[in-house]
Amino acid sequence: MNIPGDEFYILILDTLKKRGAETLQRALYLALREAILHGRLQAESRLPGSRVIARQLGLSRNTVNAALEQLTLEGYLLRNRQGTRVAQLAKRNIAHPSPEPVVTLAKRVSLFPAPTPRGTPVPAFTPGTPAINYFPLPLWRRLYDRVLREEGSALLAYGDPAGELSLREAIARHLALSRGITCDASQIVITEGALEGVNLCTLLLSEPGDIAWIEDPGYAGAKSAFAKTGLTMVGMPVDDEGMCWEGQHSDAPSLIFTSPSHQFPYGSVLSARRRLALLELAQAQKAWIVEDDYDSEFRYTGEPVPAMSGMIKHAPVVYLGTFSKTLFPSLRIGFMVLPPALAKAALPAIGALLRGGHRAEQRTLALFIEEGHYARHLAAMRRLYRKRYRQLREALNAELHVEHRVLAGEGGMHLTVAIDGIDDKAIVQQARAFQLAPAALSGYYLDTNQGQTGLVLGYGNTSASQFTSGIRRLQHLITLQQGGTA
Structure with a gap:
């Protein structure tokens, strides 16, 4: 069945005139595709030859052929020695599209904790963010350039799934000095932050339906990882x-x-x-502690508190660390230390689950x-943090x-303030309008409606000059919520 000549060319020419920034080839391709999808070019309709189309539209034959070839590649047209015709597509009414579908997520998604807002610049009192403006960026840039200069394109290939050997060896030496952990590079796996370490622990050491104990309140990332893998x-x-x-x-x-x-x-x-x-219980129950x-x-x-993984021989402990808190969050480099027997058993799985990357950053x-x-x-x-802690x-x-x-002890980068009887989620939401981003204490509980209420105040990336005005603003919001006079 041949297509109507004049109507076809008028339609295409009108579309080409309105092409905007599109090239002629792209505009012709879009016009033909639109005509096919809306049924103006019906299935099995034959198109004229490219020479005829080019002459009628005032285009080069190369432009026409390129558009037709793209439509053929995508399955809208069929081209052979007998000519070009419109392919048979699934029947659907483009003019009256279906309503937007109702999306139903998996049930496990309802178990995920509320996400923490992220953004730049970082609002005051955001928990878990270090003083990124104090990071020695020029030094880091020089080291990074040195790595690229010495290693070059070799770092563009996949690396060891467990991470760069030089970094794993450096971490092992650091842990021996700072955390009392005796390990070697073969026990260390580099991860994309601590959360990936939690995910790996669930995949390696548990089955769906198994029970996981978590601190309540506790780290929201662990809850997400456990919910994702079907743990109770x-x-x-x-x-x-x-x-x-x-x-x-x-x-x-x-x-x-x-x-x-902490x-x-x-x-x-x-x-x-x-x-x-807890170590004794884990050994007796054949459970694993994720530290x-x-x-x-x-x-x-005083001195840093020693890690659990170094307290007894053959401790059933997987130790997780991260550089997101000590250096800067977007680095996204963490690590896990596995006991020797577990490291050996997990090696094939690590190779299957990870690919090795960010090699220049790791070096x-x-x-x-x-x-x-x-x-x-x-x-x-x-x-710096000791001073900010006391000023806060x-x-x-x-x-x-x-x-x-x-509630928080002398350490870390946050203080937790327990306040009975407030709607801490509402306070947190209102505080964002004033560039304040404390977290709601109740949000860290498994049941966010039953936990202790209060505010988690991060001071790592918040200047002490903001403390007085920030706390005064939070007091103002709490007073308003309780029906008082601001």
Whole structure:
């Protein structure tokens, strides 16, 4: 069946005149595709030869042929020695498209915690963000350029799935000095932040339906990872000695997730008594402890608290660390330390799950550690955060008049302020209008409607000059919510 000549060319010419910034080839392609989809060029219709179309439209034959070839490649046209005809497409009414479908996500998505807003610039009181403006960027750039100069295009290929050997060796030496962990590079796997380490633990060490103990309140990323892999989460309360499972009723867990050196968000330290008891329980139940050591480098009184993984021989502990908190978040480099037997058993799976990448960044970080820059940066940040911690405590004492309790210990980059009877989620939402981004304490609980209310105040990337005005603004919002006079 031949197409109507004049109507066809008038339609195409009209479309070409309105092409805007499109090339003639692209405009012709779009016009023909539109005519096919809307049924103006019906299935099995024969098109004139490219020479005829070019003459009628005033185009070059190459332009026409290129458009026809693209439509043929995509299946709209069929071309052979007998000519060009319109392909038979699935019947659908383009003029009356279907209504937008109702999207139903998987049930597990409802278990995910609310996301933390991210953006630039970072608002005041955002938890978990280090003082990125203090990072020695010129030094990092020089080291990065040096790596590229020495290694060149070799770094553009896939690397070892476990990560660059030089970085794993540097981390092993650092952990031996700073965390009392004796390990070698073969036990270390480089991850894209600590969250990927949690994901790997769930894949390697549990099955869907297994029980995972988590701190309640606790790290939202762990909840996402456990929900994603179909684990049954059981929340364990937190007190001044850290995770408190004694007296709780639960079936035996496969995974136990804890942040023993500086619990998030309460800030408590898991006592030696509970550490040893938890290790004993894990051994007896054949469970694995996932130790999240996210900010233990920032301890303001005494020495850093030793890691659980170094407390006993053959401890059933996978140790997680991250450079997102000690250096800068977008680096997205973390690591996990596996016990020797687990590292050997997991090696084939690691090769299947990871590909190895960010090689230049990993080599740069290895140099940063080995040449002493990392230790110096940590010392400088420890001094800065210690000062900010104390200044924030002073601002809270002076400006926060509602009854409250400060729960975080002397360490890390955040303070948690427990305040009974407030709608902390609403306060957090309102605070964003004033470039303040504290987190709602209740949001870190498994049941966000039943937990302690309050505010988690990050001070890592917040200047002390913002503390007084920021706390005063939060007090104002709390007063309004409680029906008082601002």
